Amino acid sequence: xxxxxxxxxxxxxxxxxxxxxxxxxxxxxxxxxxxxxxxxxxxxxxxxxxxxxxxxxxxxxxxxxxxxxxxxxxxxxxxxxxxxxxxxxxxxxxxxxxxxxxxxxxxxxxxxxxxxxxxxxxxxxxxxxxxxxxxxxxxxxxxxxxxxxxxxxxxxxxxxxxxxxxxxxxxxxxxxxxxxxxxxxxxxxx
Amino acid sequence: xxxxxxxxxxxxxxxxxxxxxxxxxxxxxxxxxxxxxxxxxxxxxxxxxxxxxxxxxxxxxxxxxxxxxxxxxxxxxxxxxxxxxxxxxxxxxxxxxxxxxxxxxxxxxxxxxxxxxxxxxxxxxxxxxxxxxxxxxxxxxxxxxxxxxxxxxxxxxxxxxxxxxxxxxxxxxxxxx
Numbered sequence: 001x002x003x004x005x006x007x008x009x010x011x012x013x014x015x016x017x018x019x020x021x022x023x024x025x026x027x028x029x030x031x032x033x034x035x036x037x038x039x040x041x042x043x044x045x046x047x048x049x050x051x052x053x054x055x056x057x058x059x060x061x062x063x064x065x066x067x068x069x070x071x072x073x074x075x076x077x078x079x080x081x082x083x084x085x086x087x088x089x090x091x092x093x094x095x096x097x098x099x100x101x102x103x104x105x106x107x108x109x110x111x112x113x114x115x116x117x118x119x120x121x122x123x124x125x126x127x128x129x130x131x132x133x134x135x136x137x138x139x140x141x142x143x144x145x146x147x148x149x150x151x152x153x154x155x156x157x158x159x160x161x162x163x164x165x166x167x168x169x170x171x172x173x174x175x176x177x178x179x180x181x182x183x184x185x186x187x188x189x190x
Numbered sequence: 191x192x193x194x195x196x197x198x199x200x201x202x203x204x205x206x207x208x209x210x211x212x213x214x215x216x217x218x219x220x221x222x223x224x225x226x227x228x229x230x231x232x233x234x235x236x237x238x239x240x241x242x243x244x245x246x247x248x249x250x251x252x253x254x255x256x257x258x259x260x261x262x263x264x265x266x267x268x269x270x271x272x273x274x275x276x277x278x279x280x281x282x283x284x285x286x287x288x289x290x291x292x293x294x295x296x297x298x299x300x301x302x303x304x305x306x307x308x309x310x311x312x313x314x315x316x317x318x319x320x321x322x323x324x325x326x327x328x329x330x331x332x333x334x335x336x337x338x339x340x341x342x343x344x345x346x347x348x349x350x351x352x353x354x355x356x357x358x359x360x361x362x363x364x365x366x367x
Contacts, residue, residue, distance in 0.1 A: 015221045022228040029235035036254075038246055040263045040332065040360040045352055072341075111338060144342035148335045151344070152255040152363060159259070166260030185359075187300070187345035 039166065041155055044137075044184045066132040068180060070121070072142035072154055074110065077101040077121055081128065100124075113149045118157040122179075125158045129179040138180035141187065155183050244268060246334055246362055249277055253337040257363035266330030266360060267312060269305075271347055273336055278308045290340055300349040309354035331356040 064082065071078040076099025079086045086100040101124065104117035129135070138158050142151060159165075163178035174181070191199075244263055248254055252272045270277040276284040276292075283304040284296050296302055313329070320327040331351040335344060348359060 015225055019221065019225065019228065022225075022232055025232050026228070026235065029232065029239060032245070033235060033238050037365040038254075038263055039257065039259050039363055039365045040261055041257060041259045041363060042261065042264075043348075043359045043361055045348060045357075045359065113337070142341040144340060146341040147337060148339040148341070148344060148361075149255045149337040151341060152257045152361065156258045161258055163258075164260050166262060185345070185348065187342075187349065 041152065041183070044182060066128060066135040067139075068128055068135065068137070069139045069141070070154065070158065072116070072140070072146045072150060073097075073099055074143055074145065075099050075106075076103050077116065077154075079121075079124055086124075110145055110147060110150075113147065113153060116150060116154065118153055118161075121154065122157040122161060125160070125179040136174070136178075136180055137182045137184060139184045139186050141185070151185075158183065244332060246332070248334065249274075252334070254334060254362060254364045255337050256366045258366050259363055260365060263332065263362065264330060264360060265328070266332040266358070267309075267316070267356075268332040268334050268362070269309075269347060269351065270334045271336065271339055271343065273338055276302070276305055276347065278305060279312060281308065283308050286343075290338065290343070292343055292346060297346060300346045301353060302346055302350045305347070306350050306354055309351060309356070313355050328358060329356045330358040330360060332360045332362050334362040 067082045069080045071080075078097075079100040087098070101117050101120045103115050104120075105112060105115040108115040125138075140151065140154060140158070158179060159181045160177045160179045163175060163181060165174070165178060165181060168174065244265060246254075246263070246268060249270050249272055251274065252270065267279075273286060273290045275282045275286050284302055285293055287293060292302060296304055313327075317327050333344070333347060333351075351359065
């Protein structure tokens with residue numbers, strides 16, 4: 001008995017509802033799209049201790065902290081470690097307010113963010129890091145008119161231009177090219 | 191009219207009549223290629239979807255500083271500080287002078303009054319919410335500043351945030367390169 005062959009017709013999927021959803025998704029995703037990749041720099045406020053705690057025997061064994069401070073002035077950087085300014089006379093904290101690292105572009109306006117010698121500052125940070133490998137904190141202060149971009153570039157230079165902390169997993173050590181990556185922003189005169 | 195011409199016209203009319211009598215084909219719109227394009231666009235947009243816990247939408251005219259830092263933005267409350275004013279919780283709380291300083295009437299000993307009030311209110315809400323969901327409030331402020339923002343203004347904002355019980359700060363930046 002011959003079986004009647006049923007002719008199979010070509011079934012076309014109705015794409016219109018899918019297209020409708022797709023077209024609605026496009027503006028929704030465009031709204032939430034990240035046009036510029038944002039990131040953040042974690043900054044610590046200055047710590048004040050009202051009650052000085054008694055030194056523990058463990059603390060005594062620890063090496064003396066570096067206490068690195070960078071003050072951004074209109075005419076350059078003043079760098080000091082453990083209260084002693086770089087280039088100042090021994091015993092004197094400051095050397096007639098002269099910058100330790102002068103401007104890379106002297107005479108340029110404050111809005112020129114490349115006026116500071118970031119490379120020299122990074123080299124200085126590298127130098128300090130080699131002497132104090134466990135140190136990671138730097139206190140940054142600036143004169144009132146210093147723009148935020150100059151402050152951020154200074155933090156970048158102190159952290160290290162090749163430092164990538166975002167890729168460091170929990171439990172992993174900090175890469176060697178990261179110098180002082182915990183900035184403490186301090187107001188007032190430096 | 192010559193007989194040839196008459197025959198030609200008759201033939202033309204006949205052809206036209208046949209063409210008219212023919213049923214029209216139903217036009218089918220090819221959606222497959224369009225679907226391909228749209229699918230690719232949707233996948234690309236999904237890939238570029240901002241996955242940060244906080245979506246930072248800079249205010250008009252704001253130039254967020256550039257940096258080589260690559261740490262992702264952690265959850266916190268954003269404070270937008272521009273040369274025009276300070277915006278907190280979608281509300282402009284403080285206006286700036288033409289020189290980019292905070293108006294004298296708004297600051298007392300580094301404390302920005304209107305910003306402190308708005309922050310204190312938000313902190314109360316966040317704390318209550320944290321208690322209800324059993325998650326302690328971290329107190330992180332994300333400072334979304336401007337490239338030209340003066341350091342003195344930044345310090346005042348940080349001081350005010352500190353007084354409003356914010357203990358952690360992050361500077362929002364745009365990744366360079």
